[in-house]
Amino acid sequence: MSAPYNHKAIEQKWEKIWDENPVNVEFEDGKKKAKYYCLDMFPYPSGNGLHVGHWRGYVISDVWSRYKLQQGYYIIHPMGWDAFGLPAENYALKMGVHPEISTAENIANIKKQIKQIAALYDWDREVNTTDPEFYKWTQWIFVQMFKKGLAYEKEFPINWCPSCKTGLANEEVVNGVCERCGTEVTKKNLRQWMLKITEYGERLLNDLDKLEWPEKVKKMQSDWIGKSYGAEVDFKVEGTEDKITVYTTRPDTLYGATFMVLAPEHELVSKITAPGRKDIVDMYVMEASMKSNVDRLQDKTKTGVFTGTYAINPINGAKVPIWVADYVLADYGTGAIMCVPAHDDRDFEFAKKFEIPIIQVIAKDGKEIENMTEAYTDASGIMINSGEWNGLESKNLKKDAAHIVEERGIGKATVNYKLRDWVFSRQRYWGEPIPIIHCPVHGNVPVPEEDLPLELPKVDHYEPTGTGESPLAGIDEWVNTTCPICGRPSKRETNTMPQWAGSSWYFLRYVDNKNSDELVSREKADEYLPVDMYIGGVEHAVLHLLYSRFYTKFLNDIGVIDFDEPFTKLFNQGMITGKNGIKMSKSKGNVVSPDDLVRDYGCDSLRMYELFVGPPELDAEWDDRGIDGVSKFLKRFWNLLQESKEKDIPANEDMIKTRNRMVYTITKRLEDFSLNTVISGFMEFNNKLIDIAKKSGGIDKETMSTFAVLLSPFAPHIAEEAWQEMGHTGTVFKAGWPTYDESKLTDDEVEIAVQINGKTKTVIKIAKDIDKDTAIAKGKEALGDKLNGNIVKEIYVPGRIINIVQK
């Protein structure tokens, strides 16, 4: 009797061999292989270590990498550390150690855990965003953006997290709270560094078409960019020379505008307010400025005040009251709107509350609605109450209205975006210092490129100040410097970059991580980039993935790289949750560590179970018990192998068919990314082979070897061992992905269902290529006296079904 499956011995053996003789090589038989770049979203090294959910993504990417390896590619499959930023700093603060030390410790820990996956990672390519040799280039990119006018300073009220004590980007504010800690975000007037991502809005939107990404992510990005077409229309303020420009997407409803609203922050508010209304309006503006975003959102009813002043609707000269209300956003469009209560829900609510007239201009059947109870927001109908537009089809008018307005000289056709510039500075210690020097004469001067990296000073105290100043501001010897242009005493910028800075371009550095002269050499960039497959969670849909695209386009524009989209394909794996779909977290106590499972079941079993839990793109509840299933499968496969090796079993018809079907089925499912059904396929074919072996005493060498190759991306250790046991020398990863013979997939005889009126009554076995009449005759024969009505119709679908329709 042969030895039972000993995962520990096998896994240790092969990991040692792979270390000494890597299976992923660039040259084979003197020939250079085509590259395939498969990337994981790199982790931030938290102190909590990895749980089985993190494993899942890494297993998926490794399976895909090894499959591509078997197809003959040289695989770029790197790993690194996103180690700057709030999580790392907060953890260090909590533990009372310097972030540099805790980060190094955490990286060491997580690296040990990741190595247990036995993935193909090429550790020579490792990068770490906190390494000065890395962030030198993060700073370099900022300097290039500054030179191109894409990085600029601005003081304005930004989103501020009182708990993290730092400013946030719009993308980091979710439902009015901080994405990191859930604290309600307030506004704070701060001097900020901004990146002009809006300049790339149009390209970021259009190029989504090029990407093989989940539709959901593309949609989230295009919604975030939020392009809309409309018109800016000028309303004169009655009795003055002032005019208010509004942005509207519905210039076709211009005749229905019965009032206007300015955002409380609008620059003309105080100027146009009638003297008698000044106190009321001032009071309202002040109250609005004190409200947080959350308060504004939570207001169930609309508020607002009349300015006492009127404007002239340019289309018909009608006099419309000007109001101030905080439901109008200052930073979208022009901060002022024309209001058409008949056809907009918000305007309708406001008009009802303040008893402002409502004029319907679109009517469904050309008939006006009496006593409107809600706005008619559908854009289909016939124009009414609209002067020369009366009788027009509203849908047609809507298309042309912006241009008509422009021709009339009362406004212009405009495009608007929701995308805002990126608030890029953080008032925290643990990030890349922004490489700018403030000179009293020359203003903002970038740190000369030869002086980069501008290293983060080592300090004892790095707690956030909460004042809006970075902790770096307190270090005089660092802050005080001289201007690179004139040598005058100057001060350094003390804000740091957000965590997204490093992750926006790290994937470029992997292919040339030791280059100290360039971010990435053009030669290597052309050779290995862009990323072919990017795997990670969906939570970065509008953060990291949008920023990376922006950076890539910028670097393309300045000639660093020759492509303008970083990630050709994107796959979002679902989350692994604890029982009842609850997210795994330390505080909930439902975290499952992979370490014990690897020890007890082995790496191969855990890899397979990570995939078997469910479709890779969906969330899955973790249940430890299920791992027994894949573990049993590997044991049975092992036993079959022991039974078959050295026996030289001749291949019979059953074995050949099973082998071909196995190759066909596994390959197809793998190509479809249906990894859970690949695993169940392995189990099914294994059961089938065990059945066959019962009769023949074992399975032939070719079939068992093929099985080993198919298994190799999933359970690499046992696959190698099996390959060797079946008498091959060298690694299974040079075997190449197997092919199948189409003619060996089906039997000559097929089982087909025989139905009466679509209900299966029996199953018969008939020749595959039998003609229709014979098939139906056989079907009827099998049905016998169940057939007892008038036959209306007879259906035969070869290989599938016979259906007799009777009355």
Add this chain to the structure above:
RNA sequence: GCGGAUGUGGCGGAACUGGCAGACGCGCUAGACUUAGGAUCUAGUGGGAGACCGUGCAGGUUCGAUUCCUGUCAUCCGCACCA
């Protein structure tokens, strides 16, 4: 409110392009081997005694629907006063 996803046994899930619903696994039941079984192996396992009934619910198209169409409910996710 808008947009998207999902809904199938006790559980996770499978079903190619409309063609035998429940593959594969967990769990469970019985048996075998055992001092023992949380090991292994064998058999069974949607409901119903049955003709039959069953893929969230109600309709429709079709010889035939988990699959296509219409409506509806539930859960989850994203966006949310963007004019």
